[in-house]
Amino acid sequence: MAPLDETDRRIVEALRADGRLSMRTLAATLHISRANVYARVQRLERDGVITGYTATVDPHRLGHGLAAYVYVNITQHSWKEVRTRILAIPEVEHAALVSGAHDLVLLVRTRDAASLRELVLDRLQGMPEVRSTETELIFDELL
Amino acid sequence: MAPLDETDRRIVEALRADGRLSMRTLAATLHISRANVYARVQRLERDGVITGYTATVDPHRLGHGLAAYVYVNITQHSWKEVRTRILAIPEVEHAALVSGAHDLVLLVRTRDAASLRELVLDRLQGMPEVRSTETELIFDELL
DNA sequence: ATTGAAACCTAACGTAT
DNA sequence: ATACGTTAGGTTTCAAT
Numbered sequence: 001m002a003p004l005d006e007t008d009r010r011i012v013e014a015l016r017a018d019g020r021l022s023m024r025t026l027a028a029t030l031h032i033s034r035a036n037v038y039a040r041v042q043r044l045e046r047d048g049v050i051t052g053y054t055a056t057v058d059p060h061r062l063g064h065g066l067a068a069y070v071y072v073n074i075t076q077h078s079w080k081e082v083r084t085r086i087l088a089i090p091e092v093e094h095a096a097l098v099s100g101a102h103d104l105v106l107l108v109r110t111r112d113a114a115s116l117r118e119l120v121l122d123r124l125q126g127m128p129e130v131r132s133t134e135t136e137l138i139f140d141e142l143l
Numbered sequence: 144m145a146p147l148d149e150t151d152r153r154i155v156e157a158l159r160a161d162g163r164l165s166m167r168t169l170a171a172t173l174h175i176s177r178a179n180v181y182a183r184v185q186r187l188e189r190d191g192v193i194t195g196y197t198a199t200v201d202p203h204r205l206g207h208g209l210a211a212y213v214y215v216n217i218t219q220h221s222w223k224e225v226r227t228r229i230l231a232i233p234e235v236e237h238a239a240l241v242s243g244a245h246d247l248v249l250l251v252r253t254r255d256a257a258s259l260r261e262l263v264l265d266r267l268q269g270m271p272e273v274r275s276t277e278t279e280l281i282f283d284e285l286l
Numbered sequence: 287a288t289t290g291a292a293a294c295c296t297a298a299c300g301t302a303t
Numbered sequence: 304a305t306a307c308g309t310t311a312g313g314t315t316t317c318a319a320t
Contacts, residue, residue, distance in 0.1 A: 004205070012200055019162045019196035021312055033290040038313070049204040053162035054197060057155055061192040062147070069241060069248055079283070080147075087285055094250075094286050097210060102278035105212055107237075136243035140222070142230055143236050165298060176304065181300075 001049055005064035007032060011040055019053040064091075065116070066116055067138040067142065070124065072104035073131045082129045091119055144190055150175060154183055155193065162196040207234075207252040209259055210281040213267065216274045217245035225272045234262055245277070 004012075010030055015093060029039040044050045059067065074082055080095060086095050086106070094107040106124075110116040117133070124133055147155075158164060170180040178208055187193045202210065212213050217225055222240060229249070237250040249267075253259040259278070266274055 009205075012198065012205065016200065017197070019198045023313085024311060034312090035291090035314085036289060039252050047204070048201055050198050051201055052199045053164045054160070054199055055155065055158035055193050056195045056197055057159065058191055058194050061190070062152075062155065067174035067239070069239070083285060092286070094211070095284065096210070096281045097283040098279045100277075102279075105279070105281075134242045134243075136248070137243075138239045138241050138248075140240040141238065142226060143235070166300090167298060177299095178304075200288090 004044075004049065008040060008044060008049075011037065012044065015041075015050065015053075021056075033041055042051060063111050066110050068110075068116055068139065069109055069136040069138065070106040070108055070120060071102040071122065071134040071136070072106060073133075074103045074129045075131045078129060082127070084126055087130075089119070089123060091115075114140050147187075147192065151187060151192075153182060154180065154245065155187065158193065158196075162198075162279075172206070177183055186248060202252050206254050208253050209255055209257055210284065212279040213249040213263060214245040214277040214279070215267065217272045218274045218275075219272060221272060225270070228270055228272075232266060234258075242272070245270045 004056050007030065011026065014026055014029065023034060023038050023041065026041075027034045028078070030037065041050070059065075082104070086092055089108075091108045091110050093109055096105045097103065098105050108116070108119060110119055120135055121131055124130055150173065154169065157169055158171065166177060167186075168179050168186065170177045173180065184193070202208075225247070229235055232251075233251050234251045235249050236252055239248045240246065240258070241248050251259070251262060253262055261277055263278055265272055
């Protein structure tokens, strides 16, 4: 759990830019030895700095043509129970417990408006902890 | 640009779960040939279904202890100019043009409250297109 | 103690047939 | 689906600082 030095940060940055970089080319571009980069990446993964690797996809090409933010107010603040219910919904890409006018902010992706309606009106508002929701359609995205 | 079949979707799903999966183990787990999986992944990347690979990191371990949603209202709806300005801010992890009471929703990560204040009050509200902002602190996250 | 350089075997890649 | 040359993974040893 040692603090990250400059080399560690460059490794993380490089792997965020290309998660399939080989340890060889990573070592070459950072001008450090293979053994060094291998040990460091291993340490970064073990310490939980790097939590995993994933393919980034285009949601539109996967049948998720619609994206929306759903702002949720919950009745009882049993965050743990809501948490497990939310995690069971595959359309939820990001969920955050926030401080302002709402309790939860969800980023959801669905096939179309009908699917979004079903998700919000049936599944979300069907939860006993959910008091109210507010949905904001996403027109365009960066990142 | 052919529509994805079931095997394509399983490939994408597997690579989202582990972006560093080897083509061999991917072929083995899906019970298809190496040449098949290799050609399919190549096609999925070429067609823009898979847009890249990245390491997922723990923001807290990288000096980003604070996360917030920033809701932005812009004056003139010159989305293209705002777009380039927003993209130049490294703290912005996700940005969306939305339909509701706000024009933009930003997910930002900063080191601390002072950095967030500087980002919102100086850099965002300093933009000529930005009319007003509203900031909502994130207490906890799923995903 | 930490890093770089080199060597080593195994596994995976990428392409061909 | 198999084979084949090339590249990468993962570990070890040693020298250097």
